[in-house]
Amino acid sequence: MSWHVAEEDLRAYARGELQPPLLWSADTHLAGCAECRAVLASAWEPGALETAWARLDAELDAPRPRPFERLLLRLGVPDHTARLLAATPVLRRSWLTAVVLVLAMSVLTARAGHSTTLFLALTPLLPLAGVALSYGPVADPTYEMTVVSPLHGFRLLMIRTVAVLTAALALTGLAGLALPGFGLGAFAWLLPALALTATGLALTPRLGPVAAPALAGGGWVVLLLLAEAARNPGDHALAPFTAAGQGVAAGVAALAAGLLFLTRDRFDQSTGGVR
Amino acid sequence: MTTTVSASGLTLRFGGTRALDDVSLRLGRGVTGLLGPNGAGKTTLLRVLATAVPADRGAFTVLGHDPATARGRQELRRNLGYLPQTPGFHPDFTPFEFVDYVAILKELTDRAARHREVRRVLAETDLDDVRGRRIKKLSGGMRQRVALAAALVGDPGFLVLDEPTVGLDPEQRMRFREVIARAGEDRTVLLSTHQTEDVAMLCNRVLVMAGGRIRFAGTPAELTARAAGRVWSSSGRDPGAKAGWRTGTGAFRNVGDPPPGADLLEPTLEDGYLLTLDGELAEVTA
Known part of the structure; x- marks a missing residue:
């Protein structure tokens, strides 16, 4: 030795x-x-x-442990949490690759067209979709076993949400750095992303794990279309990406987070129906 | 019988259908079989007792824990092993990793103690040799055993097994029965199945469900006795039989109300089960 x-x-x-x-x-x-x-x-x-x-x-x-778990352990994540994250369906290479591709395309479009609108419109949807695909009977093959385990469903949801958000926001942040000409404006996706993700989660106990994020994402698209229709020729940015719009997004994120906390026990039972 | 699981008035609707209709039951230690045709409400009953879905009405306790409260539900889940009808896996996991994952969900966070427990249940389900192989490369029978191993983690006092022997060949089914029989020696096991042989060979009690209701609760011998004097042999199909089929000998085996002088046969558990279903026999008459 x-x-x-x-x-x-x-x-x-x-x-x-x-x-x-x-x-x-x-x-x-x-x-x-x-x-x-x-x-x-x-x-x-x-x-x-x-x-x-x-x-x-x-x-x-x-x-x-596999490379992904070893990476988490090196980052100081406890081994049991690392194993829970390794079982998160969305934290797979395929999803991360899709995120990178979407970001790369929107960055290239922004640089070619001298406008961040598409980049800012798409990027808040990435963490929303990622979190939606990390939990629930459709995305998680072990959902039924997970629901009846003593580990509180909301706790598991939060562990996975934080991991997915961290991955998505880090990648999006790196993409934002690739748009130096747009300054802080290239990071105006952050608050809408948090607002959309929190809203999607807060609506899940009432609407289910598919309809809730779909409604939040659809609402975001409609909002952008309305903002585009109301845009004046002199406006540099769509309303959601102005200072006022960012304030609204922060408020929505805080409200949704509060609602999510109040409904946390609803994540403790299944939404599926089987005879 | 010391009651470990007690339910009264459990009712659950899905849309306009009553999946559970005022179900009451009592279970003790040992293996209880739950028989019933498709759509009888077996899976719904198991999911309610496993706290996967709440009932619209009614109440139940498991080992003294009432799931109506958050604390009671958590205590119940700490004492629960659940094998769902279609157990899902993370296909890239090995049996060891998957059972380890379930052990973490069951709050076994100490790594050494958890791994000891994982090795124990893998040995109990004869999975030692394949514990390092990817689950997606295992046969259906081995996957069922992985799901059973996951249900056994933490030595739960109440095991809920939803059709664990479906799709298994006779040898696999026999090995599965050995594990379940061992588990039932000191636990309460509720086993849903379509196989009357499973019940005859494993269970000390049996429940028969149909239309969301419990139609029978008793011992397998009592269910079999329901068919005493109501099974007979004939050379052709007997139009008066509630169910009848040609056997390997060429003679017909009939179940129902025999004609005078009929050649009566020794009843089986399946005969008792068919007679208990009664109104639903049309689909089994051939």
């Missing part, structure tokens, strides 16, 4: 406090290193030692 587990880490391991990915390194190393096992065996009281051996025994044949 060219290296050994640090004594401090072995102490944490024995106490059951060592966290992934260090925990896995220690597990793997201990399985093949008699020297470290001896240190572990001699250093601590029997109770802690038994716990450590039990942990090692449990880990010996546990599968190695």
